[in-house]
Amino acid sequence: MAELHEVSDVSGSERVYRHLRREIIEGRYGPGERIVESRVASSLAMSRTPVREAVRRLETEGLIISTHNRGAQVRPLTESDVADLYEARARLEGFMSELAAQRAEPDDVAAIHDAADEFDRVVEEVDHGSVEGLRAILRANDRFHAALVRAGRADQVFRILATAVDMPLVFTAFKLYSHDELRRSSMFHRLIAEAVETRQPERAGRLMTEHVLQGRDAHMRRFREPEVEPASA
Amino acid sequence: MAELHEVSDVSGSERVYRHLRREIIEGRYGPGERIVESRVASSLAMSRTPVREAVRRLETEGLIISTHNRGAQVRPLTESDVADLYEARARLEGFMSELAAQRAEPDDVAAIHDAADEFDRVVEEVDHGSVEGLRAILRANDRFHAALVRAGRADQVFRILATAVDMPLVFTAFKLYSHDELRRSSMFHRLIAEAVETRQPERAGRLMTEHVLQGRDAHMRRFREPEVEPASA
DNA sequence: GAACGCAAAATTGGCTCCAATTCAGCAGGT
DNA sequence: ACCTGCTGAATTGGAGCCAATTTTGCGTTC
Numbered sequence: 001m002a003e004l005h006e007v008s009d010v011s012g013s014e015r016v017y018r019h020l021r022r023e024i025i026e027g028r029y030g031p032g033e034r035i036v037e038s039r040v041a042s043s044l045a046m047s048r049t050p051v052r053e054a055v056r057r058l059e060t061e062g063l064i065i066s067t068h069n070r071g072a073q074v075r076p077l078t079e080s081d082v083a084d085l086y087e088a089r090a091r092l093e094g095f096m097s098e099l100a101a102q103r104a105e106p107d108d109v110a111a112i113h114d115a116a117d118e119f120d121r122v123v124e125e126v127d128h129g130s131v132e133g134l135r136a137i138l139r140a141n142d143r144f145h146a147a148l149v150r151a152g153r154a155d156q157v158f159r160i161l162a163t164a165v166d167m168p169l170v171f172t173a174f175k176l177y178s179h180d181e182l183r184r185s186s187m188f189h190r191l192i193a194e195a196v197e198t199r200q201p202e203r204a205g206r207l208m209t210e211h212v213l214q215g216r217d218a219h220m221r222r223f224r225e226p227e228v229e230p231a232s233a
Numbered sequence: 234m235a236e237l238h239e240v241s242d243v244s245g246s247e248r249v250y251r252h253l254r255r256e257i258i259e260g261r262y263g264p265g266e267r268i269v270e271s272r273v274a275s276s277l278a279m280s281r282t283p284v285r286e287a288v289r290r291l292e293t294e295g296l297i298i299s300t301h302n303r304g305a306q307v308r309p310l311t312e313s314d315v316a317d318l319y320e321a322r323a324r325l326e327g328f329m330s331e332l333a334a335q336r337a338e339p340d341d342v343a344a345i346h347d348a349a350d351e352f353d354r355v356v357e358e359v360d361h362g363s364v365e366g367l368r369a370i371l372r373a374n375d376r377f378h379a380a381l382v383r384a385g386r387a388d389q390v391f392r393i394l395a396t397a398v399d400m401p402l403v404f405t406a407f408k409l410y411s412h413d414e415l416r417r418s419s420m421f422h423r424l425i426a427e428a429v430e431t432r433q434p435e436r437a438g439r440l441m442t443e444h445v446l447q448g449r450d451a452h453m454r455r456f457r458e459p460e461v462e463p464a465s466a
Numbered sequence: 467g468a469a470c471g472c473a474a475a476a477t478t479g480g481c482t483c484c485a486a487t488t489c490a491g492c493a494g495g496t
Numbered sequence: 497a498c499c500t501g502c503t504g505a506a507t508t509g510g511a512g513c514c515a516a517t518t519t520t521g522c523g524t525t526c
Contacts, residue, residue, distance in 0.1 A: 011301050012480070038507070047481045052509090053289050060293045062392050068244055069487050069508055077389070084332070084387040091324040099317070154317040156310065159295050160397050167389060245510070269477070280511045285479090302478055302517050 012046050017054035019044065024063055024074055025169045026131075031076040035064065061163050063170055077171045079223065086216035089164040093145070094209035096161065097192060099152030101201035108151035109197045115144040116189040123182045134176060144189050148208075151196065168219065175222045184214060245279055250287035252277065257296055257307055258402045259364075264309040268297060294396050296403055310404045312456065319449035322397040326378070327442035329394065330425060332385030334434035341384035342430045348377040349422040356415045367409060377422050381441075384429065401452065408455045417447060 020040065023029050035055065041048045055072050058064040066072035077085075100108070119140040127133040145165075149158040188211035195204035253273065256262050268288065274281045288305050291297045299305035310318075333341070352373040360366040378398075382391040421444035428437035 056286050057293050060290050081389045084390050088390045156314045157317050157321045164393050282510050
């Protein structure tokens with residue numbers, strides 16, 4: 001019998017992978033910082049084998065760079081690396097949106113609208129200045145993009161896109177977003193959903209491209225001003 | 234698209250990785266075929282450890298798919314998977330060409346022209362009906378694209394692109410190209426090089442996009458007409 | 467005769483040990 | 497004082513072993 005949800009995939013290697021990835025993305029491993037297999041292994045009470053698999057995986061995903069006999073370290077990204085990555089993502093995700101507008105079934109359209117609604121709800125209800133709040137927002141955002149991808153029926157392209165999405169986050173070290181930026185994102189989500197529903201691929205693609213580039217600008221802006229002001233809420 | 238550097242990295246895991254990838258891309262492992270670690274290990278006279286690392290790596294690159302406790306198999310791709318992948322590649326590589334046209338230094342331009350010349354030479358001189366000939370052509374083609382990428386100064390995007398390039402090859406099972414198609418490719422290379430040299434990003438991008446889509450069409454055409462083999466075991 | 471269930475074989479996931487390589491600190495020579 | 501070379505510690509890459517899970521084949525039952 002096939003499980004519908006892969007929730008039970010708690011293999012050791014998978015656990016280490018998720019742990020390390022989160023640690024890196026949320027900035028607890030700084031860029032360039034070395035990752036010692038034995039330390040990670042003992043900190044999670046496992047042997048080195050699953051750790052090595054996770055490290056290799058992160059390496060081919062690009063989050064980590066490792067040299068022969070010399071270990072692994074968090075890949076340091078330059079500002080222009082990140083900007084380029086965002087633009088690549090914009091093109092890929094624009095393409096995905098075109099596909100979605102061409103191929104979406106009624107169920108898909110409903111799922112996309114649901115996800116857009118959910119994102120909006122989360123943005124309004126959650127404290128986006130806290131780490132847990134930010135996590136919830138990112139989750140809702142992922143859900144929207146996942147719904148779109150599913151509608152586009154292009155899983156292979158999505159796999160590629162995933163690494164383009166994750167990598168810049170290393171650089172961000174889990175920065176926060178302003179309420180305005182989030183509401184703008186929500187608006188774009190709605191417009192994209194609308195374009196998909198009315199089967200206008202070109203517009204869906206253009207909106208998504210613009211949405212991602214807005215994200216890039218916000219991201220780079222935040223990078224230039226190291227200070228964060230969660231004064232509200 | 235392989236990495237051209239790292240010549241001295243002959244670690245066992247790397248050897249297995251290259252071996253397996255070639256076996257898959259050249260079709261000696263059929264789509265969906267199971268990959269048994271112990272068999273690969275003994276066939277290369279090594280332990281399972283490096284084999285496992287290679288398998289994991291190929292898995293995250295998307296060439297193979299593996300399920301918990303149930304092993305790995307060559308990822309089966311549908312015709313539409315391949316078409317989508319090509320289109321994604323077209324957008325990404327179009328972007329790369331734009332970057333190249335914006336950022337290329339004189340050395341880069343020279344390298345791109347050299348690679349285009351070399352490709353042309355190989356296409357004319359080599360027997361493109363043989364497996365070795367095809368390998369030589371693919372190598373020259375890689376060289377052109379690598380030169381372009383280097384000029385664009387966007388290594389991270391290139392890393393992503395690589396998986397979009399390799400994956401469809403699994404499906405091809407190492408098909409052959411007609412002389413006409415190859416000469417058309419060569420022409421596009423030259424036009425792209427020209428656009429880069431004269432700093433016309435938009436045209437460079439458009440040409441590259443078209444070039445890749447031509448490749449897609451040739452690829453899909455070949456897929457539909459089951460090919461005649463060049464009489465070799 | 468087909469479906470079910472059980473047991474043996476095959477295979478994977480993980481652990482531990484070992485050799486090879488790199489890194490760090492210290493001593494000695496200039 | 498500074499550079500060089502050496503030795504010991506830390507770390508990685510690989511091998512072999514074992515437990516857990518899946519697969520396969522056969523016999524039993526309805």
